[in-house]
Amino acid sequence: MANARDVAQLAGVSVSTVSRALARAGNVSAATQQRVAEAAARLGYQPDPTARGLRMGRTNAIGLVVPDLENPYFASVTKGVQARARAAGYALFVTDSEEDPATEPTLVAEFARRVDGIILASPRTDDETLRGMVHGAPTVLVSRDADGVPSVAVDDADGMTQVLGHLHALGHRRVGVAAGPGNSWSGLRRVAGLRRAAEQLDGVTLVELGSFPPYFSGGFAAADHAVAAEVTAVVAFNDLMALGILDRLRGRGVRVPDDMSVVGFDDVAVATLVSPALTTVHVPRAGLGRRAVDLLVAAIEARGSESPELASPEQSSPEPGGAGQAPSRAAAAARHRLGVEIVIRGSTGVPGEPFRRSPLPGTATSNASSTT
Amino acid sequence: MANARDVAQLAGVSVSTVSRALARAGNVSAATQQRVAEAAARLGYQPDPTARGLRMGRTNAIGLVVPDLENPYFASVTKGVQARARAAGYALFVTDSEEDPATEPTLVAEFARRVDGIILASPRTDDETLRGMVHGAPTVLVSRDADGVPSVAVDDADGMTQVLGHLHALGHRRVGVAAGPGNSWSGLRRVAGLRRAAEQLDGVTLVELGSFPPYFSGGFAAADHAVAAEVTAVVAFNDLMALGILDRLRGRGVRVPDDMSVVGFDDVAVATLVSPALTTVHVPRAGLGRRAVDLLVAAIEARGSESPELASPEQSSPEPGGAGQAPSRAAAAARHRLGVEIVIRGSTGVPGEPFRRSPLPGTATSNASSTT
DNA sequence: CGCACGCTTGGAATCGATTGCAGCCATCCT
DNA sequence: AGGATGGCTGCAATCGATTCCAAGCGTGCG
Numbered sequence: 001m002a003n004a005r006d007v008a009q010l011a012g013v014s015v016s017t018v019s020r021a022l023a024r025a026g027n028v029s030a031a032t033q034q035r036v037a038e039a040a041a042r043l044g045y046q047p048d049p050t051a052r053g054l055r056m057g058r059t060n061a062i063g064l065v066v067p068d069l070e071n072p073y074f075a076s077v078t079k080g081v082q083a084r085a086r087a088a089g090y091a092l093f094v095t096d097s098e099e100d101p102a103t104e105p106t107l108v109a110e111f112a113r114r115v116d117g118i119i120l121a122s123p124r125t126d127d128e129t130l131r132g133m134v135h136g137a138p139t140v141l142v143s144r145d146a147d148g149v150p151s152v153a154v155d156d157a158d159g160m161t162q163v164l165g166h167l168h169a170l171g172h173r174r175v176g177v178a179a180g181p182g183n184s185w186s187g188l189r190r191v192a193g194l195r196r197a198a199e200q201l202d203g204v205t206l207v208e209l210g211s212f213p214p215y216f217s218g219g220f221a222a223a224d225h226a227v228a229a230e231v232t233a234v235v236a237f238n239d240l241m242a243l244g245i246l247d248r249l250r251g252r253g254v255r256v257p258d259d260m261s262v263v264g265f266d267d268v269a270v271a272t273l274v275s276p277a278l279t280t281v282h283v284p285r286a287g288l289g290r291r292a293v294d295l296l297v298a299a300i301e302a303r304g305s306e307s308p309e310l311a312s313p314e315q316s317s318p319e320p321g322g323a324g325q326a327p328s329r330a331a332a333a334a335r336h337r338l339g340v341e342i343v344i345r346g347s348t349g350v351p352g353e354p355f356r357r358s359p360l361p362g363t364a365t366s367n368a369s370s371t372t
Numbered sequence: 373m374a375n376a377r378d379v380a381q382l383a384g385v386s387v388s389t390v391s392r393a394l395a396r397a398g399n400v401s402a403a404t405q406q407r408v409a410e411a412a413a414r415l416g417y418q419p420d421p422t423a424r425g426l427r428m429g430r431t432n433a434i435g436l437v438v439p440d441l442e443n444p445y446f447a448s449v450t451k452g453v454q455a456r457a458r459a460a461g462y463a464l465f466v467t468d469s470e471e472d473p474a475t476e477p478t479l480v481a482e483f484a485r486r487v488d489g490i491i492l493a494s495p496r497t498d499d500e501t502l503r504g505m506v507h508g509a510p511t512v513l514v515s516r517d518a519d520g521v522p523s524v525a526v527d528d529a530d531g532m533t534q535v536l537g538h539l540h541a542l543g544h545r546r547v548g549v550a551a552g553p554g555n556s557w558s559g560l561r562r563v564a565g566l567r568r569a570a571e572q573l574d575g576v577t578l579v580e581l582g583s584f585p586p587y588f589s590g591g592f593a594a595a596d597h598a599v600a601a602e603v604t605a606v607v608a609f610n611d612l613m614a615l616g617i618l619d620r621l622r623g624r625g626v627r628v629p630d631d632m633s634v635v636g637f638d639d640v641a642v643a644t645l646v647s648p649a650l651t652t653v654h655v656p657r658a659g660l661g662r663r664a665v666d667l668l669v670a671a672i673e674a675r676g677s678e679s680p681e682l683a684s685p686e687q688s689s690p691e692p693g694g695a696g697q698a699p700s701r702a703a704a705a706a707r708h709r710l711g712v713e714i715v716i717r718g719s720t721g722v723p724g725e726p727f728r729r730s731p732l733p734g735t736a737t738s739n740a741s742s743t744t
Numbered sequence: 745c746g747c748a749c750g751c752t753t754g755g756a757a758t759c760g761a762t763t764g765c766a767g768c769c770a771t772c773c774t
Numbered sequence: 775a776g777g778a779t780g781g782c783t784g785c786a787a788t789c790g791a792t793t794c795c796a797a798g799c800g801t802g803c804g
Contacts, residue, residue, distance in 0.1 A: 001485070001508060003760060014784050019762055029782060049486050050431060051760035053422045054789050061465075061486075069451040070641075072444065079441040082468050091486060093433075094466040096454050113373070114421050114433075114463060136373060216645055243645050250647050269442075270642045273588060273615050275622050375790060386754045391792055401752065423790035426759050 002043035011039035022047070049091075062296060063093040063111035063137075065104060066121045072268040073238070073285055074121060077142055080289025081119055088297050090116070101125040105133045112136040117296040119289075124183045138299035140292045144185035150299065150333040152291045154340050156186050156265075157193030159281035162342040163235055163263050164197040166279070168204055170350050172233040172261065176207045178222035178245065180214045180237030187214070187237050190265065194235060207231050212241060219244020227252065232260060232351040239264035239271050239280055246274055246347065257349030267343055276346025284338055291336060374415035383411035394419070434668060435465040435483035435509075437476060438493045444640040445610070445657055446493060449514060452661025453491055460669050462488070473497040477505045484508040489668040491661075496555045510671035512664045516557035517707050522671065524663045524708040528558050529565030531653035534714040535607055535635050536569040538651070540576055542722050544605040544633060548579045550594035550617065552586045552609030559586070559609050562637065566607060579603050584613060591616020599624065604632060604723040611636035611643050611652055618646055618719065629721035639715055648718025656710055663708060 008015045013032060021028045021036035028036075039045075053059045064081050066074040078094060085092045093115055095107050101124050111118055117138040122130060127146045133139075134149055141151035167175055177194055180187030191208075198206045209225040212218030219241040226234045226245065236242035242264030246256060254260055256276055264271060264280035271278035380387045385404060393400045393408035400408075411417075425431045436453050438446040450466060457464045465487055467479050473496045483490055489510040494502060499518045505511075506521055513523035539547055549566055552559030563580075570578045581597040584590030591613040598606045598617065608614035614636030618628060626632055628648055636643060636652035643650035 004762095005760080015761075016763075016784060016786095017782085020783090023762085025763095027782065032782080046481075046485060047762095048426075048760055050422055050425045051789090052762075054420075054426050054791095055760080055762050057789075059422060069454060070444070070447050072442070072447075075442050075444070075447045078466070079468060082441060082466060083470070086467065091465055091482070092467065093463055094450070094454060095458065095464065096451060098455070109418075110463070113418060216641070243642070247645050247647065269588070270615070270645070273619050273642070274646055275619065376792095377790080387791075388755075388793075389753060392753090395792085397793095399752065404752080419792095420790055423759090424792075426761095427790080427792050429759075 001048075002045045003048065004045070006043055007036065007039045007045045010043065011035045058116050058300075059114060060089060061091040061093055061115045062293070062300075063095070063108075063115040063118045064121075065095050065097060065107050065111070065118065067097050067099045067101075067123065069094070069096045071240075072270070073266055073283075076268075076285035077121060077289040080286030081293055082289075083286070084290040084293035088293060090293075090297070097122075099124075101129070105129070108133045108139075109135070116300045119292045119296055123185050123187075124181060126183070138296060138303060140296045140299070142288050142292045145335050148333055150295050150335070152288050152295065152336040152338065153186070154283050154288065154338045156189040156340075157196065159265060159283075159340040159342065160190050160193035160235070161197040161200075162340075163265075163281060164194055164201060164204065166342055166344065166348065167233050167235075167261065167263070168201045170233075170261070170348060172351055173203050174205050174207060174229075174231045174233075176209045176222075176226045176229055176231035176234040178209050178219070178226070178234055178236045178241055179211045180218075180241070182211050184214065184237070187211075190237060209234070212237070214238050215240050216244035216247070219246070220248045223248035223252070223254075226260065227254060233263065233348065234260065235263045235265075237265060239266045239268045239278060242278055242280065242347075243270065243274060246276075246278065256347050258352065258354055261348040261351070263348060271343075272345070279345045279348040280343055281340050282343045283340055287338060291338065295334070295336065373420075374417045375420065376417070378415055379408065379411045379417045382415065383407045430488050430672075431486060432461060433463040433465055433487045434665070434672075435467070435480075435487040435490045436493075437467050437469060437479050437483070437490065439469050439471045439473075439495065441466070441468045443612075444642070445638055445655075448640075448657035449493060449661040452658030453665055454661075455658070456662040456665035460665060462665075462669070469494075471496075473501070477501070480505045480511075481507070488672045491664045491668055495557050495559075496553060498555070510668060510675060512668045512671070514660050514664045520705050522667050522705045522707070524660050524667065524710065525558070526655050526660065526710045526712050528561040528712075529568065531637060531655075531712040531714065532562050532565030532607070533569040533572075534712075535637075535653060536566055536573060536576065538714055538716065538720065539605045539607075539633065539635070540573045542605075542633070542720060544723055545575055546577050546579060546601075546603045546605075548581045548594075548598040548601055548603035548606040550581050550591070550598070550606055550608045550613055551583045552590075552613070554583050556586065556609070559583075562609060581606070584609070586610050587612050588616035588619070591618075592620045595620035595624070595626075598632065599626060605635065605720065606632065607635045607637075609637060611638045611640045611650060614650055614652065614719075615642065615646060618648075618650065628719050630724065630726055633720040633723070635720060643715075644717070651717045651720040652715055653712050654715050655712055659710060663710065667706070667708065 004015045004018045008018045018036050021033045062085055068074055082092050097104050097107060104122055108118060112135060115137055119140050119142055121142040123144055130146045131148060139149060141149050143153050145151045145153060179191050194206060198204045207229045209222055209229060212222045214237055223245040234245055236245055242262050245262050249256055256262055264278045267280045267282035271280050376387045376390045380390045390408050393405045434457055440446055454464050469476050469479055476494055480490060484507060487509055491512050491514055493514040495516055502518045511521060513521055515525050517523045517525060551563050566578060570576045579601045581594055581601060584594045586609055595617040606617055608617055614634050617634050621628055621632060628634055636650045639652045639654040643652050
């Protein structure tokens with residue numbers, strides 16, 4: 001592999017000049033610049049990122065920690081992160097905690113020296129532990145909040161408001177809630193959102209069916225509870241669970257949506273492929289990843305220019321109708337919230353009415369996902 | 373962040389001694405070793421991977437290039453790679469070519485300086501281009517072969533032999549083939565496997581329905597062709613396409629498997645969640661990733677011990693008397709082949725016979741047949 | 745009793761690129 | 775014409791860890 005000295009020799013200049021010429025930092029005559037550029041091109045020279053990293057104190061890499069790369073939710077987040085990171089000139093380290101929050105501090109610590117910043121998707125870690133892992137490198141949280149750490153999440157509560165509104169409009173009055181794990185950050189927010197929405201609606205009773213693993217398997221149990229509780233609709237923590245519910249209901253001979261409606265959350269790709277297709281809340285997963293990279297890159301570059309100082313907390317307004325928590329924290333880091341929108345498909349319908357199949361997939365075009 | 377000098381100062385020794393003590397390279401007195409270890413622990417010292425990488429010429433990182441991180445097939449491969457890489461002490465860079473083989477050479481070239489080795493999943497690149505991208509770092513291919521490059525793939529042809537055997541045994545005689553993209557390496561192998569299997573079976577006619585995108589959308593078109601071709605079974609290139617076929621057939625009122633059987637390939641998680649569940653060929657995707665890491669790590673370490681020709685000019689070759697250098701031809705780049713096995717579910721059945729639902733998912737304990 | 749050997753340890757070079765600083769030369773101004 | 779200015783360029787230090795080499799000192803053997 002060619003290094004700067006080779007280029008210098010070929011161009012008949014010193015390595016310093018090579019570096020300056022290639023960095024276009026000015027102070028290099030046009031003729032020299034040209035000669036160096038040609039020599040570099042001829043040798044296929046690329047500065048060694050390791051050496052540059054050592055000298056500059058920056059690796060031009062960021063790290064991403066997710067619970068499970070196979071989970072379509074996080075796969076999409078990862079995809080968004082990867083694309084935006086590369087566009088911003090950063091390479092991406094990825095690691096998977098295998099759903100074990102206990103390993104996360106280790107993973108983050110290992111990253112800390114290798115990357116300029118970290119994006120952390122950690123739905124099941126408590127705030128205290130989480131803040132403890134934020135040390136050296138700038139960190140951005142995805143799909144959750146924590147005091148003092150910048151984050152990008154979606155408006156879970158609003159999504160659930162839309163869901164319950166939809167079910168209410170269809171005539172559902174007893175609605176089952178298949179919650180996710182009790183320590184899931186977004187899970188708690190989604191349930192809270194449902195409760196608040198229920199208070200605003202006439203005669204809607206929320207039946208809490210329990211907490212289930214956020215996978216197909218969790219849906220099987222949730223379906224049994226839903227049938228036992230005699231609800232006319234179930235709202236699942238996420239699509240994976242909802243798909244499990246659909247499958248189990250089908251197995252038990254419960255027709256969807258005639259006998260029971262089912263709603264998911266996230267809008268993963270397969271939600272359109274089951275029958276009936278799943279009504280769910282579209283979450284811009286790749287968009288979360290992209291936005292997280294934007295925030296992280298901004299933080300990295302801010303840190304590079306200014307000394308570590310408290311940033312101006314003027315970014316986003318406190319949530320209306322929040323949990324009453326004082327937002328006046330000095331280290332208040334920006335919390336970004338992306339919007340969500342319910343996507344109505346075949347798995348919800350008027351209770352007791354026969355199911356009319358929705359138009360064939362493949363022709364639907366309503367897939368507008370945020371580009372920024 | 374503490375560096376070696378801080379530790380040296382605290383322990384009252386030189387940085388050289390710190391390095392030796394922490395590397396347990398011997399030649400350090402027990403007392404000093406102890407003092408250094410304590411100092412390092414107290415300061416939470418971790419050697420800077422960048423500096424170490426520069427000095428050692430190794431980054432302890434590997435790179436993975438996949439066409440699409442959101443595709444469940446590659447998500448699983450990625451998961452396996454990640455887990456095994458970390459276990460082997462390597463960090464993992466991931467990049468997504470966004471299904472565009474043209475960008476792959478660039479991506480690989482960018483990785484080349486940052487990593488010790490590269491794992492490349494590139495199903496749609498021709499051999500020539502592929503070999504052209506294998507330059508600096510050791511490279512292992514996943515899910516495909518190419519002359520001169522080590523690889524890990526599955527036995528596609530055998531999988532298809534099992535599939536056609538199964539369909540034949542059920543009584544199918546006109547079997548549609550929904551091929552993947554014409555430049556898909558495994559796609560070609562799968563079709564070839566089907567053709568060879570058909571020659572071995574009595575009276576089976578293979579009807580080639582065309583080439584389709586390996587996604588849901590491709591399945592929609594494939595289903596239409598299958599109906600038109602009046603086949604009793606369709607074998608799809610992969611599960612995603614098969615799921616699209618199932619959905620489209622359902623939309624057209626074609627019952628599966630009574631009117632038509634459908635078979636996929638890969639055994640992605642959702643294959644069990646549709647109704648009827650998809651008969652498919654189980655591919656050990658994470659296992660492919662793990663094996664690829666094993667091969668790559670072996671190659672990296674072999675290279676590390678094989679090439680110190682500049683450092684010690686007195687390299688005594690085990691076989692003196694050889695004419696000239698004659699570099700020993702890289703041991704013919706091993707091609708590793710993992711086995712696959714058909715998984716029979718509800719989407720295949722005897723032509724014309726009414727579908728009998730298989731046991732409920734979640735309670736099933738095996739997918740083997742009932743007799744032993 | 746003296747010399748040599750060996751175990752520890754520190755000094756310094758090294759990996760490759762970036763950058764402050766100084767020097768050189770040409771041009772321009774007075 | 776001489777000095778000053780400023781544009782280019784090279785030297786050398788630097789980032790942090792590893793490793794070769796040599797030195798110090800104690801011990802063992804002749």
